[in-house]
Amino acid sequence: MKLRFYIFLFFAITIISNVNAQDDTISFEAVLSKKSLGINENLRVDFKMNKDGDNFTPPSFNGFTVVGGPNQSVSNMWVNGKRTFSKSYTYFLTPIKKGPLTIGQATIEIDDNIYKTLPVKISVSESVAVSKDPNDPTYVVNENLHLVAEISNTNPYLNEGISIVYKLFYSPQINVTNVGEIETPEFENFWSQNIKIPRLQIERGSFKGDNYNFVTWKKTVLYPQKSGKLDILPLSLDVSVDVPTNRRDFFGNRIYNQVSKKVTAGKRSINVKALPVNAPESFNGAVGKFDIKLNTNKTELNASESLQATVKVSGKGNLKLFSPPSVQVPSSLEKYDPEYNEKVSTSLTGMKGFISNTYTLVPQFQGKYPVSSVEFTFFNPQLNKYETINSDDLIINVLEGPLSSDNNINITNTQKSQNILPSINQFKFIKTNSDLVKINSNPFIYSLSFYLILIFPVLAILLLFIFFKSKNITNSKLKESRSRRANKLAKKYLSDARKNLENKDVFYIALEKALHNFLKSKLFIETSDYSKEKISRLLYSKDIEKESLELFIKLIENCEFARFTPASDVKINNDYENAVKVITKMDKEI
Amino acid sequence: MKKIIILCSFFFCGIIFSQTENEVRFKSGVELYNKGDYNEAINLFVKIINNGEHSDELYFNLGNCYYKLNDIPNSIYYFEKALKLNPNDKDILNNLTYSQNMLIDKIDQLPSNQLSDFINYISMFFSIKQWLVLGIVFLYFFLILFVIYFFKKDSNAKKNYFILSSTFFCLTIIFILTGVTKFENQKSNIQAIIFEKKIDFRTEPNYRSEIQFNLHEGTKVNIIDELDDWVSVELSNGASGWMESKSIKKID
Numbered sequence: 001m002k003l004r005f006y007i008f009l010f011f012a013i014t015i016i017s018n019v020n021a022q023d024d025t026i027s028f029e030a031v032l033s034k035k036s037l038g039i040n041e042n043l044r045v046d047f048k049m050n051k052d053g054d055n056f057t058p059p060s061f062n063g064f065t066v067v068g069g070p071n072q073s074v075s076n077m078w079v080n081g082k083r084t085f086s087k088s089y090t091y092f093l094t095p096i097k098k099g100p101l102t103i104g105q106a107t108i109e110i111d112d113n114i115y116k117t118l119p120v121k122i123s124v125s126e127s128v129a130v131s132k133d134p135n136d137p138t139y140v141v142n143e144n145l146h147l148v149a150e151i152s153n154t155n156p157y158l159n160e161g162i163s164i165v166y167k168l169f170y171s172p173q174i175n176v177t178n179v180g181e182i183e184t185p186e187f188e189n190f191w192s193q194n195i196k197i198p199r200l201q202i203e204r205g206s207f208k209g210d211n212y213n214f215v216t217w218k219k220t221v222l223y224p225q226k227s228g229k230l231d232i233l234p235l236s237l238d239v240s241v242d243v244p245t246n247r248r249d250f251f252g253n254r255i256y257n258q259v260s261k262k263v264t265a266g267k268r269s270i271n272v273k274a275l276p277v278n279a280p281e282s283f284n285g286a287v288g289k290f291d292i293k294l295n296t297n298k299t300e301l302n303a304s305e306s307l308q309a310t311v312k313v314s315g316k317g318n319l320k321l322f323s324p325p326s327v328q329v330p331s332s333l334e335k336y337d338p339e340y341n342e343k344v345s346t347s348l349t350g351m352k353g354f355i356s357n358t359y360t361l362v363p364q365f366q367g368k369y370p371v372s373s374v375e376f377t378f379f380n381p382q383l384n385k386y387e388t389i390n391s392d393d394l395i396i397n398v399l400e401g402p403l404s405s406d407n408n409i410n411i412t413n414t415q416k417s418q419n420i421l422p423s424i425n426q427f428k429f430i431k432t433n434s435d436l437v438k439i440n441s442n443p444f445i446y447s448l449s450f451y452l453i454l455i456f457p458v459l460a461i462l463l464l465f466i467f468f469k470s471k472n473i474t475n476s477k478l479k480e481s482r483s484r485r486a487n488k489l490a491k492k493y494l495s496d497a498r499k500n501l502e503n504k505d506v507f508y509i510a511l512e513k514a515l516h517n518f519l520k521s522k523l524f525i526e527t528s529d530y531s532k533e534k535i536s537r538l539l540y541s542k543d544i545e546k547e548s549l550e551l552f553i554k555l556i557e558n559c560e561f562a563r564f565t566p567a568s569d570v571k572i573n574n575d576y577e578n579a580v581k582v583i584t585k586m587d588k589e590i
Numbered sequence: 591m592k593k594i595i596i597l598c599s600f601f602f603c604g605i606i607f608s609q610t611e612n613e614v615r616f617k618s619g620v621e622l623y624n625k626g627d628y629n630e631a632i633n634l635f636v637k638i639i640n641n642g643e644h645s646d647e648l649y650f651n652l653g654n655c656y657y658k659l660n661d662i663p664n665s666i667y668y669f670e671k672a673l674k675l676n677p678n679d680k681d682i683l684n685n686l687t688y689s690q691n692m693l694i695d696k697i698d699q700l701p702s703n704q705l706s707d708f709i710n711y712i713s714m715f716f717s718i719k720q721w722l723v724l725g726i727v728f729l730y731f732f733l734i735l736f737v738i739y740f741f742k743k744d745s746n747a748k749k750n751y752f753i754l755s756s757t758f759f760c761l762t763i764i765f766i767l768t769g770v771t772k773f774e775n776q777k778s779n780i781q782a783i784i785f786e787k788k789i790d791f792r793t794e795p796n797y798r799s800e801i802q803f804n805l806h807e808g809t810k811v812n813i814i815d816e817l818d819d820w821v822s823v824e825l826s827n828g829a830s831g832w833m834e835s836k837s838i839k840k841i842d
Contacts, residue, residue, distance in 0.1 A: 328806070331696030367691040370660050372787070395660060403687050427688050428681040430654045432620050434647035436612050436638065444719045445773045453726050454766075461733050465740070 026051050028108055028115040031088075032122065039095050040127035042067065042138065042260065047106045047117060048088045059104030059117075061093055063124075065182075067238050068092030068260030092260040095124040137243040137257045144171035146207060147217075147237055149265040152348075157273045158227045159287040159318045160381045161350030166218040166235050166265055169207045175242040175256070179217070182262065183236040189226040191321060193346050195219040221346050223318050227274035234264040275379050280388055282325065286378035288317015288350070294327065294374050294391035296361075303401020306362045311338075311374050311391070314354035319344045324357045325376050330369050333396070334362040366401040367427070370394070486521035490514045490583070497576060507572055508562040511579055515556055518583055532556060548585045555579055612638045619651065628655040646676035650685070657689055662808035663839075665689045667783045670810065670841045677714050694806035698827045713772045721772065725765030732758035780813040782823070786837035795820035795832040802831050811838065 026049070033044035047058070058070065069091035077084040095101060100123050105116045146169040153162045170176050197216060205214050217237065224230060242256035249255050275287070293312045301307055311324045320342065329335050338357035345353050363369060371394040380387050444450055493514035500506040519535065532553060539549050558575055619634035632655045635648055649672035656665035669686040676682065716724065735755035742748045790801045795817045805811075814830065815822035821838065824830040 328694050330692045330694055332691045332693075365691050367688045368657075368660070370662070370692055372694070393660070403684070403691075427657070428654075428685050430620060430623050430651040431647040431681070432617075434616055434645045434651075436616065436643040436645050436648065439639070439642050439644045443773065445722055445769060450722065454729065457730055457733050461737060464737070 026110055026113075026115065028053075028106075028110070028117055030103060030106060030117040030120055032103070032120055035121075036123045036125060037095065038127045039098055039124055041094075043093045043095065043122070045091045045093060045103060046088045047090075047108075048086060049108060049110065049115070050085055050087075051110050052085065052087055053108040053110035053115070055107075055109045056089060057107045058089065058091065059106050059119075061091070061103065063097055063101040064093040064095055064103075066091055067094050067262055068240060068258075071258075094262060095122075098124045098126065100124075137245070137259045138261070140243045141174065141241050141259050141261045144174050145169070145176075145239060145241060145261055145263060146212075147235070147263040147265045148207070149232070149235065149268055151232075151268060151270065154268070155271050155273060156224060157287060157379065157381045158275050159223055159225070159285060159321060159379075161288070161318060162222050162224070162270070163348045163350075164220050164222060164232065164268075165216060165348070167205075167214045168217050168237065168239070168263070169205070169212040169214045170241070171210065171212055173244060176215070176239055177242055177258070178240040179215075180238045181235070182238050183234070183264075185233040185235050187220070187222055187232065189224065189230050191223040191225055191318070193221050195221065195346065195348065219348060221348065221350060223321060224270065224272040227272045230270050230272055232268045232270065234267050236262060236264045238262050276384075276386070278386070279379075280377045280386055282375045282388065283377040283379070283386060284325065285322045286313070286317060286376070287381060288315060288319075288378060289380055289382070290315035290317060290376065290378050290389070292325075292374060292376040292389055292391045294371065294394060296371070296394055296396065299395065300397045300399060301363070303363050303366055303398050306360055307396065308358055309361055309371060309394070310356050310358045312354050312356040313376060316350055316352045317378065319351045319353060319355050324355055325374050326357070327359055327374055328372050329359075329361060332364050332367075333369050334364060336360040336362075361396070363396065363398040363401070365403055366398045367403070369396040369398065371396060483521035486517040490517035490521060493517060494579065494583070497579070501572055501576065504562060504566070504572060507576070508559045511575065512556070512559040514583075515552070515559070515579065518586075545585075548582050551578060551582050552586065555582060612641055612643050616648065623651065623655060623658075626658075628658045631655050632659075644675075646672040646679065646682070648672075649675065650679070650682050653682075653689070654685060657685065660692075662689060662692045663783050663785045666693075666808050666810065667785075667839060667841065670781065670783065674841065675717065677717065689808070693808045695809045697809065697825050700826065700828045713768055718769050718773045718776070721765050721769030725762050725769060728758050728762040728765060731755075732762055780840055780842070782811055782813055782821075782838040782840045784809045784811065784833075784837060785839050789833050789837045791829075791831045791833055793831055795822070799832075802829070805833070813838075813840065 028047070028049040031046040031048055034041075037043055043064070047056070052074075069089070071090040072087070073090065074087045075085070077086075089106075093103075100121060103120045103122065105119055107114055107116050109115075148167050148169060150165045150167060151162060152164075153160070156162045168176070168179065197219060200215050200217070202213050202215055205212055207214070218235065239261050241259050241261055243259050244254045245257050247255045290313050293314070294309065295312075296307050296309045298307050309327055309329075311327055313319070313324045323340070326338070327335075336359065338359045340355070340357055342355040343353045344351050344355065373390045373393045375388060375390050377386055377388040379385070491514075493510045497507050497510035497514060500510060535556070536549065536553055539552065555575060555578060558571075615634045615638050619631045619638075622628075622631040622634065632652060635652045635655070638644070638648060649668045653665045653668035653672060656662075656668060666686065666689045669682055669689060672679070672682045673686065713721075732755050735751055735758060739748055739751035739755055742751055784805055784807050787807050788804050789806075791803050791805055792799045792801055794800075809825075811823035811825060811833075813821050814824050816835065817832075819835050820832045821835045822830060822832050823838075
């Protein structure tokens with residue numbers, strides 16, 4: 001009985017196994033390396049099928065980043081005449097976030113049917129301590145693969161060049177097969193320039209005392225543009241590594257396990273020092289060590305020709321981050337906008353080379369033009385201080401041309417007769433003779449002598465006038481009194497004459513005296529210059545009627561005649577009446 | 591008494607000696623200039639000034655020396671001083687133009703009205719002293735003619751003398767007034783030369799105020815006002831502002 005049962009069992013198994021083998025069912029499934037993992041661990045997902053298919057579509061790995069894969073592997077096995085086929089797509093995933101995650105369905109088309117895997121739930125927990133198992137490939141990778149950022153100076157000055165070099169160290173035990181950049185740091189607040197690495201080269205070096213191979217992955221020169229603490233975001237690389245296992249293959253060679261690993265260089269921060277505050281005025285942000293040169297392509301030329309002046313700053317430092325200082329030239333030199341030129345090569349030690357500005361200058365007038373030296377200040381981070389350097393002074397000699405715009409018209413006019421032109425506008429030689437005078441601190445104007453000179457003659461003349469005036473007044477007074485007395489005398493003598501009408505001699509003497517005194521009072525003549533001619537002339541000039549004038553002269557003649565000739569009473573009477581008549585008439589007229 | 595005489599004679603000898611000394615200095619300064627030793631020439635010329643003597647030629651020579659040494663502000667300063675003593679010298683004006691061509695600043699002239707231009711042009715003919723002296727000479731002429739007029743009996747001659755004397759009187763007034771106004775103008779119009787390479791032209795006399803623009807050495811400015819270490823100046827284009835007084839030198 002027992003035997004029968006075994007026989008039945010045998011048959012049953014063979015039948016079942018036969019059925020199984022004959023059915024040849026298609027399977028397509030997702031196989032995970034683990035169902036729960038730490039956030040710092042990698043997950044391996046294999047999509048396995050036992051029959052070859054087409055149009056494999058992986059699920060969207062939401063919540064994961066694909067760090068490796070897809071790797072395809074196909075295996076065909078013949079065991080006891082039976083073929084076992086297996087094909088798998090392998091992905092390496094790293095979770096991005098914690099919590100339950102789901103790996104969705106992958107699809108594949110096999111024999112015109114579409115097969116799907118089941119969604120798989122995974123829980124992602126806190127990062128777990130890396131196992132120290134030396135046989136665990138992840139551990140081996142962790143221990144033997146390092147990405148290091150080497151910063152030349154973590155405490156630079158603003159605008160001082162620093163370099164950052166990323167080196168991937170790996171120990172000789174493992175082999176790096178592939179490196180890909182996941183995250184490229186953006187250097188915010190830095191001026192950065194990558195230095196190209198033409199070919200990755202494996203070098204030997206030591207890391208924490210052990211011998212390592214390393215590859216320089218990236219070199220960047222940075223110029224901080226802001227002071228304070230600046231962060232450099234980490235660089236992340238995805239590295240595929242072959243890790244040796246303890247197993248050996250058929251030929252005795254070690255079997256390598258491929259592990260994908262994300263390495264980051266870690267966040268670095270740089271403390272940027274601000275430049276000292278006592279910056280000279282001509283400082284324009286240059287940091288480094290520089291030299292300045294100013295030169296022109298000619299120093300002698302004619303007006304309205306052109307020359308080129310070049311300001312060149314050469315040296316080491318943040319050359320591309322400032323512009324050369326500008327040249328100052330006299331306003332009568334026409335200056336055009338400069339042409340910028342640079343030749344800067346960037347190496348790990350920073351920028352090196354020169355920048356220059358070339359100005360085109362056109363002098364307008366003849367003469368000497370100083371191009372004042374260009375002052376340039378930079379901060380020398382080595383000496384921690386500002387340095388100011390000056391270029392040489394330059395003099396441009398303009399040999400021929402107009403002297404100034406005012407003379408322009410003259411020049412163009414005289415240009416026709418060219419012989420005159422040069423001698424007019426030469427710079428004149430100094431004067432060889434001079435009449436030196438005392439420097440008069442007090443101006444002549446408003447000085448005492450000025451007033452004296454101005455007023456003295458006026459006063460003198462005024463005094464003179466006053467003197468003359470007073471003299472005139474006394475003169476006229478004298479005259480007046482004299483004429484009054486004469487008038488009185490004339491009247492007195494006239495009355496005397498009337499009393500002596502009978503006495504001829506006395507009458508005529510009195511009459512003559514009366515006439516004389518009358519003339520004296522009226523015409524201011526003295527008795528001495530008493531002649532008929534003079535009297536007649538004087539009276540004539542006084543506009544006296546001819547009739548009375550003649551009568552007056554006749555009377556005087558009569559007086560003279562009477563002294564020597566006898567005269568009748570009638571004549572005496574007549575003469576007296578005439579005298580009275582003439583005197584009253586002339587008295588009115590004068 | 592004897593002592594006083596000796597002292598006096600010493601004093602006069604001193605005066606005569608110093609004068610000749612200055613003339614010798616002037617001559618040797620000219621020779622040094624001709625040899626190209628401008629610094630020594632300047633030393634000698636400055637010694638003459640320190641000795642209390644000057645002339646427009648002396649200032650002109652100093653300006654020339656500084657021009658040769660490319661010292662723009664000093665050369666313009668001395669040319670301007672020379673022009674003050676002798677406003678119409680062609681040589682001074684010519685060489686001043688050379689110096690002014692070296693200036694960095696270019697300041698446009700404000701258009702001025704023709705009347706003031708004309709008056710300026712007229713007043714440039716003579717210096718203040720010359721105007722005044724001429725005015726005084728005319729005053730004397732006027733007085734003499736007036737006296738003659740006064741004592742002349744002949745009415746015809748009197749008329750002529752009156753016209754002549756009144757003409758001279760007018761001339762006197764015009765000349766003396768021109769001299770006085772010129773003096774007043776100069777007194778209120780102090781000019782100065784910038785001696786610093788580059789100075790800030792500010793809106794107020796302090797460092798907090800806004801910088802309007804920069805001026806460079808050699809530019810001539812008119813001083814309007816002064817406050818502590820600051821001067822208010824006006825440029826020939828009408829712009830005005832404040833600058834530190836240590837960076838300018840007055841032309842007096």
